[in-house]
């Protein structure tokens with residue numbers, strides 16, 4: 001009997017080794033048996049640029065993994081109605097990939113909040129230089145400490161004010177209105193300084209609250225206003241562009257660690273490749289969507305004196321600039 005085992009032992013060890021290698025080689029495969037099925041979640045409509053970018057991303061990842069990695073897209077808050085809730089769902093394993101704004105991310109990774117400072121970005125070219133450079137890289141790396149794996153910066157866009165009450169051109173015109181903000185301390189302070197009543201709310205309840213008129217207005221990029229049909233519940237659009245709203249594609253660290261090095265590199269590269277494509281979608285459609293919002297009955301105010309809004313909002317940023325680091329804020333402003 002012992003002789004038989006002694007004889008079989010090398011074969012057994014060899015079989016185990018092979019299966020171990022097999023496991024390593026197809027690490028991604030083991031996670032979901034025949035292939036890897038990953039859930040990507042957003043809170044916006046399928047025709048919003050987050051999901052259009054996600055479709056391109058899923059195609060690239062499937063192609064470059066020879067069909068092993070399949071990403072299903074869950075828009076419209078199917079998995080959770082707000083972005084903070086989606087971020088909280090990542091460690092729970094119900095969300096594998098998040099595409100959404102950085103709005104609530106400052107609550108998880110404080111350094112990301114520096115991007116929420118009003119008027120810190122001059123234009124889209126400035127945005128690209130900062131987010132695709134060492135400053136952006138550092139902010140993505142900082143997400144590791146929050147148990148989130150940042151892959152790349154995609155885009156939400158410059159935010160604008162909408163409301164159901166009146167034309168707003170100057171900050172004084174907005175005084176006393178109840179304006180929904182993202183769950184974001186910097187934004188809340190900026191709007192308080194303008195003299196509105198900021199109401200931080202999850203995105204999932206926003207349309208309903210505007211319809212019920214429990215709030216008077218909100219602020220979002222044109223593509224969100226258009227794709228979420230806010231023109232049905234808001235009459236006035238002021239192109240304040242008071243703050244730039246970056247977006248992120250984030251992967252669950254658990255999923256990331258279960259991937260082979262090759263698959264990690266492939267998924268990171270694909271996310272970086274889709275970034276300029278996704279950003280361009282929103283930038284190219286902005287003017288067209290503004291015209292369509294007007295055609296759908298919104299009164300659009302374009303000639304906004306941004307300096308006036310900047311001066312008031314800037315006045316409330318002292319403590320935040322301190323906490324983010326004056327040198328870091330200047331590094332962004334001075335990026336050419």
Ligand code: EAX
Nearest residue numbers: 043100101156182203220
């Ligand atoms: O990221 O919450 C917001 O207003 C965001 O702009 C929206 O969720 C898209």
